[in-house]
Amino acid sequence: MSSLQDQLLKAGLSTKQKARQANSAQRKKNKQKRSGVAVEKSLQEQVKQDLEKVKKDKLVKDTALNEEKKQQLADKENVLRIQQILQHHQIKDAKGESEYNYTFNNKIKKLFVNAVTHRALVNGRLALCGLAETSYLVTAETAEKVATLDAKVILVQNDKVESDVVEDDDPYADYQIPDDLIW
Numbered sequence: 001m002s003s004l005q006d007q008l009l010k011a012g013l014s015t016k017q018k019a020r021q022a023n024s025a026q027r028k029k030n031k032q033k034r035s036g037v038a039v040e041k042s043l044q045e046q047v048k049q050d051l052e053k054v055k056k057d058k059l060v061k062d063t064a065l066n067e068e069k070k071q072q073l074a075d076k077e078n079v080l081r082i083q084q085i086l087q088h089h090q091i092k093d094a095k096g097e098s099e100y101n102y103t104f105n106n107k108i109k110k111l112f113v114n115a116v117t118h119r120a121l122v123n124g125r126l127a128l129c130g131l132a133e134t135s136y137l138v139t140a141e142t143a144e145k146v147a148t149l150d151a152k153v154i155l156v157q158n159d160k161v162e163s164d165v166v167e168d169d170d171p172y173a174d175y176q177i178p179d180d181l182i183w
Contacts, residue, residue, distance in 0.1 A: 005019050005022070015053060016057065046137050046143075063133060064145075078149055078150065079131070079150075080179070081149060082131060082149050082150055082153055083131055083132070084144055085142065085145065085146055085149075086129055086131060086136040086146065086153075087136070089118070089138050089139065089142040090136045090137060090138060091126065091137045091138060092137075094113045094114060094117040094137055095112060095113065095114065096112060096114030096115065096117065096118075097112065098112070098113055098114065098115055098118045099111065099112050099113075100112075100113055100118055100121055101153070101179070102128055102155055102156045103137075104130045104135055104155055105130075105133070109135065111128070111135070111137070113137075117137070121137075121151040121156065121158065122158060123158065124140060124159050125139070125140055126138070126139060127139070127140050127142075127143035127154060127155075127156060127157040127158075128155040128156040129143060129152075129153050129154055130153060130155045130157065131140075131153055135155060138178055140157065143157050
């Protein structure tokens with residue numbers, strides 16, 4: 001049986017010169033393999049590797065973009081969840097004449113509340129939360145729940161609980177603070 005090269009020559013699909021070039025290229029490649037010299041890659045192999053590299057790069061880029069979109073969606077969902085909690089648990093009937101100062105977005109804001117609400121804010125039973133240029137007056141439990149989602153939303157949450165009981169060794173126990181004293 002004759003080789004494929006002989007069959008191509010007989011059919012007229014190839015020339016003797018092309019056959020010699022192919023044989024010499026094959027001999028060189030085999031010699032380089034035996035001697036341990038790095039074999040040059042054919043053009044087809046280089047194109048395949050370039051395509052694989054482009055595919056891998058595109059996959060990495062697409063994965064990074066997908067993760068970024070997922071993170072943005074999760075952040076937006078978290079903000080909406082916080083906003084819903086704050087709007088649902090907001091205390092609205094606390095308007096009064098006593099003013100309570102707090103900072104929101106590096107600005108000092110004033111909140112006019114009644115005396116009971118002012119005392120609850122100072123004692124830590126109520127808290128102030130801020131989201132998107134709006135401040136919300138909520139209970140301490142609601143503020144703790146919101147803090148688990150995002151602690152930056154909490155503007156004021158006092159943890160000292162002021163008691164009306166006078167200690168025995170208090171040197172100023174005889175001197176009561178007037179009710180109308182405002183700092």
